[in-house]
Amino acid sequence: MGELIGMGLTDYYCTRVRFSGGRWCVLTIATDQSDGFDDTEITCFDGLLDHIGVVLELHVTKRIEHSLLDTYLGERTGARVMHGHIRRGDGETIRAALWFSDVRDFTVLTETLSVEQLLDSLNVYFETVERAVRAHGGEILRFVGDAMLIVFAQENDQTAETVCENALRAAKAALADLAKVNKDRSKGGLPSLRFGVGLHYGEVVYGNVGGTHRLDFTVMGVAVNRTARLESLTKQIGTPLLMSDVLASHISEPTVCCGDFAVKGVAEPLTVHALESALPFAPASEAKD
Structure with a gap:
């Protein structure tokens, strides 16, 4: 109430509004009129509650729907579902910077931490990455256990350079932020959280796939597989962040070229780059295919 007074408000009307299904919602109205609400206005509010309830329920329901879809599907994907793109096979070809990341030594974490500690650790990791990704225009498309598939979709007014730079900035920010988190974890006797990330740029199919009763929005294509393979090389090369020659361009x-690597599921060797600032690590001449 003190906060309302500080804002110059003089009176406060509070009541409950009935929603469908026997649910109730709290409705509050405030005024800065010098004399507050008079009896006529309060009587008017009371008489309008049934009508207000109908409109308010529609707005609350839509807000909940948006929040749920954004939380579980992502902002871009959630918006597509809200606009009715829910038919199996709906899709489009987009260009995007792609991110695939995976927690290092996850098996060790599962064996040394309690269930509660493991879940808390994963949430800390996911939250740290999410914060960096959202700040740079990316969208987490999927969690695969402790792995993450993220897209920085190239909109009509954006260039390839824009989304690739955004993806790189997000990756660097996430790695730096997690390093800070690990200092606090170390003080609490908890193991450090580390991850590897592969970045690529290319064309993917972004669409709705699945069975008759269970659908999922995802991205598909050669570019997705290459991104995942880039991440898998971070252990071998000895640096947490790798990218394709396409994204590096x-x-x-x-950047420094780490060499050409033959990887599973990709016909031609991947030319892999790392940030020059990440040196020293195994140079291209010492990297093993």
Whole structure:
């Protein structure tokens, strides 16, 4: 109440409004009129409650729907579902910077932490990455256990350089933020959280796939597989962040070529780059295919 007074408000009307199914919602109305609400206005409010309830329930329901879809599907995907793109096979071809990341030594974590500690650790990791990704225009498309598939979709007014730079900035921010988190975890006797991330840029199919009764929005294509394979090389090369030569060509930060690597499911060897600032690690001449 003190906060309302500080805002210059003089009176406060509070009541409950009935929703369908026997549910109730709290309705509050405040005024800055010098004399507050008079009896006529309060009587008017009371008489309008049934009508207000109908309109208010529609707004509350829509807000809940948006919140649920954004939380469980992502902002871009949730919006597509809200607009009726729910038919199996609906899809489009988009260009995007792609991110695939995976927690390091996850098996060790599962064996050394309690269930509660493991879930808390994963949530800390996911939250740290999510914060960096959202700040740079990305969308978490899928959690696969402790792995994450993220897209930085190239909108009509964006260039390849824009989304690739955004993906790189997000990855660097997430790695830096997690390093800070690990300092606090160390003080509490908890193991550090580390992850590897692969970045690529390419064309993917973004669409609705699944069975008759269970659908999922996802991205598919060669570019997705290459992104995942890039991440798998981070252990071998010894640096947490790797990218394709395609993405490296669209960023301004200097990179170093780590070599060409034959990976599962990709016909031709991947030319892999890392940030020059990440040196030292195994140079291209020492990297093993």
